[in-house]
Amino acid sequence: MHDALKEKLKQRMASTQMRRRRCRAAKEASVVVDFSKNDYLGLSQHEEVIKRFIDATNQWGVGSTGSPLLSGYCREHQRLESELCEWLEKPAALLFSSGFAANTGVLNTLTGESGKIYADKLVHASLIDGIKQSRQRFKRYDHSQPLTIAGMLQPEDWLVTEGVFSMDGDDGGIAQLAELKKQQPDATFMVDDAHGIGVLGQEGKGALADNLNVIDIMTGTFGKAFGVGGAFVCADNDTIEALIQFCREYIYSTAMPPAQAAAASAALTVIRSNEGREKRDHLAQLAQQFQLEMSRRGLAYIESSTPIQTWSFESEETARRIARELTSLGYLCRAIVYPTVPKHLPRIRFSLNSNMQSAHISQFWHVADELLESNRAL
Structure with missing residues (x-):
């Protein structure tokens, strides 16, 4: 480790920004409600999803055994890709x-080397890293203010955003972005809908369920509403073929286990069913x-109609203390502070899921009221 990194690590370990992992037990008797996980539809514990995972494991083993261009690609992957195309209306x-x-x-x-990338200031770290690695010129517009770049967008440019922002729970002006794309149809519109897919729209098609035709490239994850793991990209045939030929993250990575793909396929079946619709309605x-x-x-x-809910505080210390006290009372939640969110916007992030009941929310706020009252007395 070089000296500059050693010093940076030393400073981080001594600061309130130090990150800590928490090892979950299979079941924790002290937890009344878990607000910390992104299993929005509760599918990680769904009987059919688990069954498909076990059946595929018995057939294929626990791993894919290679990269997708060598030995790692099988019909479970192929089936899931086909189902995603049909569902999200992409080739x-x-x-x-x-x-x-x-x-x-x-x-x-x-x-490419020409053009410019326009991205919301609050896009996920993965998008920021991808933009930086591309060495493309880029501009980050103020969150939820895409109209500030109206008139700037050129045919060779990219629009990059999230369907639902993971730390705010809002859509960042997705309708306005769709209009910008319609005004400049040759620009490339990329949406990372990790937190919207499965949760929003008809059949859970995501934040742009009614405007899928305006998206050129959609990325999404199976680790949130699907309750599994891994991710996907949907686009036109040429775009996907270019990724197969040239994307190092795809070519030089071991493919996801077949059982994982099978479980994601089972989760998709639930998402598209009446059961999935009922889960989404309940979650809303x-x-x-x-x-x-x-x-x-x-x-x-922050106003949000999604499972991501936030309670904002004036100081990081207060956000951390309230989160700790709520967790100690059985309501597992996490304070989110800088650098994950801006310094002036510390918060507690709550992830709702469809296995919760209205009574859980009422009970939580009853406990929170008592906690707030005791803090006022200090």
Whole structure:
């Protein structure tokens, strides 16, 4: 390790920004409600998803045994790609080991030397890294303000955004971005819908369910609403073929295990079913209830109709303390602070899931009220 990194590590370890891992137990008796995970539809524990995973493991083993261009690609992967194409109305799809790899791979491989990338200031780290690695000129516009670049977009440019922003729960002006794309149809519009896919829109098609035709490249993950792991890219045939030929993140990575692809396929079946629709409707009701409870108390929060809910604080110390105290009472949640979010916007992030009931939300806010009252007395 070089000296500059050693010093940087020393400073981080001594600061409040130090990151810590938390090892989960299979079951934790002290947890009343887990607000920390992104399993929005509860599919990681769905009986059919687990069954498909076990059946495919018995047939194919626990690993893919190679990269997708050598021995790692099988009919489980092929089936899932075909299902994604039909669902998301795109000609071709490609599976990746992670959403991070998919986003960096797409941007690093497909952006050219001409043109410019326009991206929301709050896009995910994977998109930021992909943009930087592409060495393309880029401009980051203010969050949810895409109209500030109206008139700038050229045919060779890229528009890059998220369908649902992971730390805010909003869509970042997705309708306005769709209009910009319609005004400049030759520009490339890329959407990372990791937190919208499976949760929003008809059949869970995501944040742009009604405008899928305006998206050139969609990336998404199986690690959120699908409850599994891995990721995908959907695009036209030439784009996917270019990734197969030139994307190092795809070519030089071991393919996801066949059982993982089978489980994701089973999750997709649930998402598209009446059961999936009922889960999404219930989740939307929980999000509405959570927003209403915060509004009634006059708390600071970001408006969101998605499972991602935030409670904002004036200081990092307060956000951390309240999160710790809530967790100690059985309501597992995490404070989100700089550098994950801007310094002036510390918060507690709550991830709702369809296995929760309205009573869980009411009970949580009853406990939170008592906690707030005790803090005021200090």
